Amino acid sequence: MLHITDAMVDTLVSTDQALQAMHRAFAAFGAGEAAMQARERTDAGGVKLSTLGAVIPAQGVTGAKVYTTIAGQFNFVILLFSTETGAPLATLDANAITRLRTAATTVLVAQHLAPANARHLFLCGAGVQGLAHAQQMVQQFGLQRIDVFDPYAPSGLEARLAQLTGLPEAQIRRVAHTQGVGEADIIVTASRAKEPLFNGAHVAPHALVAAIGSSLPHTRELDDALLARAQLIAVEWKKQATSEAGDLVLADPGLSLADKLVELGDIVSGRHAVSAQPGLRLYKAVGVGLEDIALAGVAYQNYLASQS
Numbered sequence: 001m002l003h004i005t006d007a008m009v010d011t012l013v014s015t016d017q018a019l020q021a022m023h024r025a026f027a028a029f030g031a032g033e034a035a036m037q038a039r040e041r042t043d044a045g046g047v048k049l050s051t052l053g054a055v056i057p058a059q060g061v062t063g064a065k066v067y068t069t070i071a072g073q074f075n076f077v078i079l080l081f082s083t084e085t086g087a088p089l090a091t092l093d094a095n096a097i098t099r100l101r102t103a104a105t106t107v108l109v110a111q112h113l114a115p116a117n118a119r120h121l122f123l124c125g126a127g128v129q130g131l132a133h134a135q136q137m138v139q140q141f142g143l144q145r146i147d148v149f150d151p152y153a154p155s156g157l158e159a160r161l162a163q164l165t166g167l168p169e170a171q172i173r174r175v176a177h178t179q180g181v182g183e184a185d186i187i188v189t190a191s192r193a194k195e196p197l198f199n200g201a202h203v204a205p206h207a208l209v210a211a212i213g214s215s216l217p218h219t220r221e222l223d224d225a226l227l228a229r230a231q232l233i234a235v236e237w238k239k240q241a242t243s244e245a246g247d248l249v250l251a252d253p254g255l256s257l258a259d260k261l262v263e264l265g266d267i268v269s270g271r272h273a274v275s276a277q278p279g280l281r282l283y284k285a286v287g288v289g290l291e292d293i294a295l296a297g298v299a300y301q302n303y304l305a306s307q308s
Contacts, residue, residue, distance in 0.1 A: 004092040013097075018100045018298070022104045056297065080293070104291075106285065124150070125190035134161055143167075189213050189221040191214075197221050203226060206278045217250075230282045236290070
């Protein structure tokens with residue numbers, strides 16, 4: 001059986017293709033033409049095994065992502081099947097897919113919810129996901145300034161971000177605290193924080209805040225002050241977000257967050273009309289199987305095309 005490595009994925013799939021794949025997948029899900037399997041976690045002896053999947057008939061693929069978590073480190077594999085014959089098509093390393101699809105989905109959200117003419121990104125966390133988000137955000141929106149908060153990142157972070165984004169180093173600033181979030185148009189939290197990273201009262205009233213760092217119900221990156229101010233809270237899938245996202249699970253019940261939750265598929269498909277009035281908007285990601293299988297399908301199809 002064909003096996004597609006992470007290195008092959010990075011060669012086969014562009015960031016633009018990843019964005020297009022997320023748009024098609026969530027539009028299909030919003031229209032009831034695709035289905036997801038929620039994440040299932042099993043653990044023993046410090047080893048966690050997780051699975052999640054999707055069926056996307058319009059793309060001709062279904063499958064599941066399986067991964068281990070050991071000492072905070074992840075390793076991902078996808079098994080892809082044909083929806084026409086049921087036959088297995090390929091296995092794929094999924095570290096690159098996870099990196100690409102997570103950032104691409106946030107960009108998709110930003111296309112619908114970010115303020116017009118956004119120029120300033122505040123990034124909390126400069127690991128694999130933080131760097132991928134900076135790269136794709138600058139590419140898609142022409143951002144002109146990045147402030148990055150990560151007390152654990154190695155030296156040379158500004159140079160690394162400049163290389164990835166194409167911005168001059170002078171427009172990238174490493175900061176020692178999060179007090180400057182109020183100046184940002186877009187805030188991305190890509191950390192492993194267990195407690196809120198900043199005071200939500202300080203965030204600009206027009207900003208988009210994307211919290212993508214955790215899918216665990218006992219950790220959170222955002223505080224109740226921010227949740228209370230939000231005009232809406234976009235999620236990939238309510239079923240998974242309301243059980244996995246600590247930002248939502250740990251929130252004060254009096255905030256009535258259920259009234260603010262909107263699925264991304266409904267936004268993309270037009271079933272939910274986003275207000276034209278500027279307002280503070282949130283996106284809470286947990287990562288869903290739809291994203292993985294959609295992008296794995298693109299990688300597989302691009303591989304076949306490259307061999308013809």
